[in-house]
Amino acid sequence: MPDLRVAVLGVGVMGADHVARLSTRISGARVAVVNDYVTEKAEQIAATIPGCRAVVDPLDAIADPDVDAVVLATPGPTHEKQLLACLEHGKPVLCEKPLTTDVETALGVVRREAELGRRLIQVGFMRRFDHEYAQLKALLDGGELGRALVLHCAHRNPAVPPTFDSAMVVRDSLVHEVDVTRFLFDEEITSIQIIKPAANPGAPQGLADPQIAIMRTASGRHVDVELFVTTGVAYEVRTEVVAEKGSAMIGLDVGLIRKRGDGTWGGQITPGFRERFGQAYDTEFQRWVDAVRSGVNVDGPSAWDGYAAAAVCEAGVESLNSGLPVDVTMVDRASIPGA
Amino acid sequence: MPDLRVAVLGVGVMGADHVARLSTRISGARVAVVNDYVTEKAEQIAATIPGCRAVVDPLDAIADPDVDAVVLATPGPTHEKQLLACLEHGKPVLCEKPLTTDVETALGVVRREAELGRRLIQVGFMRRFDHEYAQLKALLDGGELGRALVLHCAHRNPAVPPTFDSAMVVRDSLVHEVDVTRFLFDEEITSIQIIKPAANPGAPQGLADPQIAIMRTASGRHVDVELFVTTGVAYEVRTEVVAEKGSAMIGLDVGLIRKRGDGTWGGQITPGFRERFGQAYDTEFQRWVDAVRSGVNVDGPSAWDGYAAAAVCEAGVESLNSGLPVDVTMVDRASIPGA
Amino acid sequence: MPDLRVAVLGVGVMGADHVARLSTRISGARVAVVNDYVTEKAEQIAATIPGCRAVVDPLDAIADPDVDAVVLATPGPTHEKQLLACLEHGKPVLCEKPLTTDVETALGVVRREAELGRRLIQVGFMRRFDHEYAQLKALLDGGELGRALVLHCAHRNPAVPPTFDSAMVVRDSLVHEVDVTRFLFDEEITSIQIIKPAANPGAPQGLADPQIAIMRTASGRHVDVELFVTTGVAYEVRTEVVAEKGSAMIGLDVGLIRKRGDGTWGGQITPGFRERFGQAYDTEFQRWVDAVRSGVNVDGPSAWDGYAAAAVCEAGVESLNSGLPVDVTMVDRASIPGA
Amino acid sequence: MPDLRVAVLGVGVMGADHVARLSTRISGARVAVVNDYVTEKAEQIAATIPGCRAVVDPLDAIADPDVDAVVLATPGPTHEKQLLACLEHGKPVLCEKPLTTDVETALGVVRREAELGRRLIQVGFMRRFDHEYAQLKALLDGGELGRALVLHCAHRNPAVPPTFDSAMVVRDSLVHEVDVTRFLFDEEITSIQIIKPAANPGAPQGLADPQIAIMRTASGRHVDVELFVTTGVAYEVRTEVVAEKGSAMIGLDVGLIRKRGDGTWGGQITPGFRERFGQAYDTEFQRWVDAVRSGVNVDGPSAWDGYAAAAVCEAGVESLNSGLPVDVTMVDRASIPGA
Known part of the structure; x- marks a missing residue:
């Protein structure tokens, strides 16, 4: 061929x-x-x-x-x-x-x-193609942990370009966690609230960073996401599912363990998204x-997944401005045969 | 003597x-x-x-x-x-x-x-006397990580007595995280919201479990706490501080690592609070x-610490009922010389 | 092209x-x-x-x-x-x-x-193409840990075919650690001893398992390898380098951390060499x-690397029989221009 | 009282x-x-x-x-x-x-x-009173892992006083691993060999460091110990038992996990024996x-345990000088009623 x-x-x-x-x-x-x-x-x-x-x-x-x-x-x-x-x-x-x-x-x-x-x-x-997320999805689908109840996510970048604004944290960073939530839980997100804590002194003027997203799914499951794009540390993406019969976490990478003369031990944090998701x-x-x-x-x-993520992020940006929980508005998927 | x-x-x-x-x-x-x-x-x-x-x-x-x-x-x-x-x-x-x-x-x-x-x-x-919390406090006070910005906590019990009700999750479990927050951040909590996600099917009828507490401190720092008292797994208490120049976590106990013929590896989770906090x-x-x-x-x-915890939990129980964020009401400490 | x-x-x-x-x-x-x-x-x-x-x-x-x-x-x-x-x-x-x-x-x-x-x-x-070994090699070559002094390896298989004999442990399993040693240390192995401890009761009759290989390199560095091919657990390959200014270890895979109702926590051990080295x-x-x-x-x-591995394994098999340290016999590489 | x-x-x-x-x-x-x-x-x-x-x-x-x-x-x-x-x-x-x-x-x-x-x-x-060794002993005695076959130990000190000599590595450091072996395996050590690899360039002149001890017990079990007392890093004591149905390790302390702006993660290694064994x-x-x-x-x-440790260390010092395996000489315990 x-x-x-x-x-x-x-x-x-x-x-x-x-x-x-x-x-x-x-x-x-x-x-x-x-x-x-x-x-x-x-x-x-x-x-x-x-x-x-x-x-x-x-x-x-x-x-x-x-x-x-x-x-x-x-x-x-x-x-x-x-x-x-x-x-x-x-x-x-x-x-x-x-x-x-x-x-x-x-x-x-x-x-x-x-x-x-x-x-x-x-x-x-x-x-969805990362082997850790795939393992996590398989673990949940396998039923060993029972019904998933809560999802905790952290999405951290060491730094962002000076043009990065508060809404981009939602549209460009949170959007991945939106898809992860929909992927892992197999259902839609119905409401979202963005909390803006006191900002990192090191964040650019005007950028609300960190942000905390609180989401709720159709069946009432809770998701929280820490979004922090000026950590100065490294690219870190961590996901923990708390389920009826246990919990599971990915993203605590322990590849190479190293001990050094300054009395510390540990490894290298993945420095960027290419290394993490290549x-x-x-x-x-x-x-x-x-x-x-x-x-x-x-x-x-699919295109529907793209549409759903857009709908959640749009509600997220609205909450970023109002500070209040915002319901996600989506058409009924069944109303579009073939979608 | x-x-x-x-x-x-x-x-x-x-x-x-x-x-x-x-x-x-x-x-x-x-x-x-x-x-x-x-x-x-x-x-x-x-x-x-x-x-x-x-x-x-x-x-x-x-x-x-x-x-x-x-x-x-x-x-x-x-x-x-x-x-x-x-x-x-x-x-x-x-x-x-x-x-x-x-x-x-x-x-x-x-x-x-x-x-x-x-x-x-x-x-x-x-x-406050646990060596891990003491280490975490010392790390924050030492300034290496810069200003603390966000606190993520998880408080999980395998099971609770049948008389345990939703308000007791706040008064008996969350109260510890309230004190941990005040201890680590050296400031008061000013508002609290309790979120009730879809309940664990295994939880007793009428018990809202898990619960998610969202708190805000006087200087605007964000705290979230997962409270889950019917996990069926073990006693787990985990605390992560996200700070300006890095983050730190306690409670991922790796004492004894064991590998077994079923292809899993890992250790024993501390089964109860006596083992964890003895x-x-x-x-x-x-x-x-x-x-x-x-x-x-x-x-x-001190007694003030007991009073402050009570004030936060009272607001927490109010939020448990209303579902809305509730401001914490406390007298001005300076108004009580010697407190 | x-x-x-x-x-x-x-x-x-x-x-x-x-x-x-x-x-x-x-x-x-x-x-x-x-x-x-x-x-x-x-x-x-x-x-x-x-x-x-x-x-x-x-x-x-x-x-x-x-x-x-x-x-x-x-x-x-x-x-x-x-x-x-x-x-x-x-x-x-x-x-x-x-x-x-x-x-x-x-x-x-x-x-x-x-x-x-x-x-x-x-x-x-x-x-040599595995990203963990590559990271370890880069760490050593970077000089951060100073001169490497000792290498500890473990090579564990859950099971082997019934035809697997004691010499095959050396020729088929140890041979990888021989190459890893030469790769990480950039020098030849000069002597080898195979120790046969009391055998695993679960190992097939006549198979010396586990075996311990003790090797010495040209500059006097020590290498020990645990070879255990009937663990019943999983495919595990672990390598720790102890160097002048610190140590580093790979193979303690912590991908997905899972906690369960039996009070244990941990992850899945890589079940086979395809998963580990795919x-x-x-x-x-x-x-x-x-x-x-x-x-x-x-x-x-190169072909020389294949020759060197063969020379070490041949000495290893001799030691397996005699129980004594055996010097590795190799021609001088400089005597073969182009090798 | x-x-x-x-x-x-x-x-x-x-x-x-x-x-x-x-x-x-x-x-x-x-x-x-x-x-x-x-x-x-x-x-x-x-x-x-x-x-x-x-x-x-x-x-x-x-x-x-x-x-x-x-x-x-x-x-x-x-x-x-x-x-x-x-x-x-x-x-x-x-x-x-x-x-x-x-x-x-x-x-x-x-x-x-x-x-x-x-x-x-x-x-x-x-x-024997350290909670991790106690857990390990209980795990072995509980039978979950089957018969113990091999013991890997590492005993590392950041530095030693200038008067520390090669025999003291055996008598003062190895002696602990001798007792740990006898404690975990419930049997006597019958032979010992001390291997002296190329020395750490940072070790004092005349001090053989690191040393590798190879021991064999009465029933033929293998024990190896890395002794390295000038690591410059920290006090580290690690013990891994490889058994018939699995393995278990202690000493990979993960108390407080910290991530920092230099892209590393990890914790503090216990800096001294008081912190580790207090x-x-x-x-x-x-x-x-x-x-x-x-x-x-x-x-x-007991006194017998002190005697047995002395007998093994004496053989160890002899091997340190000769480089050869040395049989441990001990009287028959049964010949001393009440011992």
Whole structure:
């Protein structure tokens, strides 16, 4: 079977990573087309990949007959138009989060795909492909711990760019925990409250950091998330499920234990998301390539998952401003056959 | 110097433990008098301790000239009268929590001791004497981690007696985390909210379990506490402080690591509070005995600490009913010179 | 650049794994030819891989003009002849350990490759590609811990096939620790002693298990290895380096922490070598494919490493019989220019 | 019951610790007499303890009618004479290790006590009272792990005084692991070999450090011990038992977990033996005081245990010089009725 010919749209840090991933570590695919609004960058990258060319207009890239499937690593505001083009041309697409930048357009994408009658869109919530989350999910599904009752999460970054604002903590960081919650609990989130404690003195002026998110699911389960993006320490992601018959935790990484002359012991904390989730991205892409080649097209989070995350984050941003719990508004999934 | 002659009032499970502690492990003290409203039990225990006698009326025991100091392990509703008697007779007293059963009477005890002009009352928040909490406090005070910002706590019991109700989760379990918060952060708690997620199917009918407490301190720091008293697993108490320059956690006990043929590895979780905090009780009592013998009388949580805990728990119970955040009402400490 | 066309010789459990690896997870390579002395098995597998055919004679497969590189997963006794054929045809080869089954023939292979003047042979000591060993090596090379002094290893299997004998513990299990020692310490092992303690009652009659290997390196460093292949527990590989300024340990895997109602806590021990070292195999193969395509041919343990391991294991088997320390006999590497 | 009147002989660092222990933390005992060959030091300490006096001659202290029991913290060479005096006067004695400084005199003490027909001597192997060793022993005795097969120990000190020589590593450090082996395995050690790897560049000239001890027990079980007394890191004592149905390890202390801005995580390693084993000493003394007051006199390692440790260490020192395995020579315990 010939290699899948992929167009990668957007070759910033994340997109360039995906080009390298598809070219050197993923079996059965090759990058046929790259595109970026900085055309020089696209051309530069195309030149390093045998058989790859740069295309100026992303919609041309999607329509290109030499392109079998699309990876979207473009800025969020362009996603809606590009996703609709993929649907129109029947091209499977792996779309980095967010699906789109607001709930309304996300729902529009869900509806359009549902009308098509077949799945083409996968959203890049890569944690579902991380082996620790997969183990945790399997443990819960296996029933050994009984019904899951409470979820505690911590999402910590050492630092963020100066342009990072309080709403981005919700939209870019919390969104992962939103998907993790939905993945682990298999149900929707119905309300959310963002608490803003006294800020870290080291956080940029105006950035509410840390933030605490309190969420409730359809069956009344509680989720709390510590979001802290200026810890100065390291990238840390920790998840603990408390269930009826026990609890389980991931993210207390103890790889290499080291003892030193200053009387301390311990290991290295994973310094960044690439180190922590590199394996997850590789697995996500290999499974997506395999799914597309086999005709299934999607093997992971769907457009609905992208829509649901958007709905929760929108309520989260509202709570960030009001300080009060906000109910999450979503259409009834059953009202969209095929979603 | 002669041994301190102690009266132990109340010789139920906890009081009998304290009698044994003072008789066999604490240096410089002996149990001179025991009392219980079940007089036979007091007499039985007195018979096993050389030089100890049973006294029928707790107030007689307090007034007894052969008694230098008092340990209160009686039911909470009797504390107010017994504490006031201790103050009247100038007897140092180590009072098991709660100080009294409501905020008003707790404040009355604080005021009366303040009028005396010297400290006589120590409240039995024994976690402050646990070596892990002491290490954590020292770490925070040492400044290495910068300003503490967030506190995550988990308080889990395998099971509770059938009479345990939702308010007791607040008054008997959360009260410890209230004191830990005040101990670690050196400031008062100003508001509290109790969240009731979908209950554990295994919890007794009518018991809201788990509960999540969300607290805020005077300077705006966030505290969350998972309270889960029917885990079926073990006694687990975990505390994590997230600070400006790092974080620290206690309670992930890794004493004895064991690997087994079922392919699992791990250790034994501390099965009960005696195993977990036995050392803390011993240290608490030895330091209290030493403080009383040296004339200092108190070396630990004071009557004010008991009052403050009562005020937070009262607000907690109100929130348990309303589901809403409740402000904690406390008098200004500066208005009571000597408190 | 066209995909590397690989011949996989031997498609038993391990070889079939390699076929799957090259076909589905490794970028830039495809399996062009498979061979097995059970010809039906080779044909069966060839039928599932597009563009792959079965070849009856392994030497024909090596000589095949449609084959760019060779993977040897055949039984050890056939390695010598197959490796020499690869050298003769100038085909890069990734040879599963052992290089050959005795020291004399291993040295012959080393000499022949050295005469060629270019590296073609890589030996499959895959632990060097495991991220934990790589981290440990980097830590040592970084100098933070000073000079490494002592190495403690444990190599535990839950069970072995009934045909497993005492010498196989040395040749098949210890051989990995021999390579790890040489990898971490960058020097040769000069003596070895195998101690046979009282055997595990659960071990098959006649199998000396556990065994303890005591090794000494050229500069006098001490290595001890616990070899225990009937633990009934799980696959466990642990390595601790004790150095001048600290120590470091890998293999105490703490991925998913789970607490249960029986009062224990812990995680799942990796049940088998595929789970533990699957990533290492993938990395080994991807790097080997990349090295061959770039013309470097070898990016890992060389023929000399295979020879050195054979020399140590031969001495180990001698010590297994005598119970005494045995000096390792090796030719001087400098006497073979190009080795 | 009146407090036990104890004479503490030798008030150097360890003896002064024991005086403090008996005076402030142990219930049911008081220090009646202290003695030291530096008479001023004894007088100084006696002055701080109510009802305590200094006695110049240790034998007078033992004979003193106001002394019920004796603690020996004097230098090893004086132990024989002092122990025999204790036996002569029928005084229970807690003797810091070593029992005596050579095997012959140790055996003489064992015989003399056996002739008396009652136990009076307890040897200060305090690890048996450490809660982790006690847990490990209980785990083995409980049978869950089946028969113990192999014991791995590590004994690391950050530094030693300049007078510390290679034989002291055996006599003062290894001796604890000798007792731990005999305690956990309930059998004698029959041979020992000391391996001297290339020395730590940071170790004092002439000190063989690290050393590796290889021991074998009567039933053929294997024990290895890493002895490393100039690690520069911390006091670390780790013990792992590998048994038929699993393994268990103590000494990987994870009390307080801390994460920091330099990207590391971990805790504080116990900095010294007082922190590590302080609880063990307290428990040892409390149980000894209780045993003496109840007339049992000994509740811990006996004179025979001291003799056996001496015999193993003597063989160890011989192996240190020869580099060869040395058989341990001991009399048959059954030949000394009452031993």
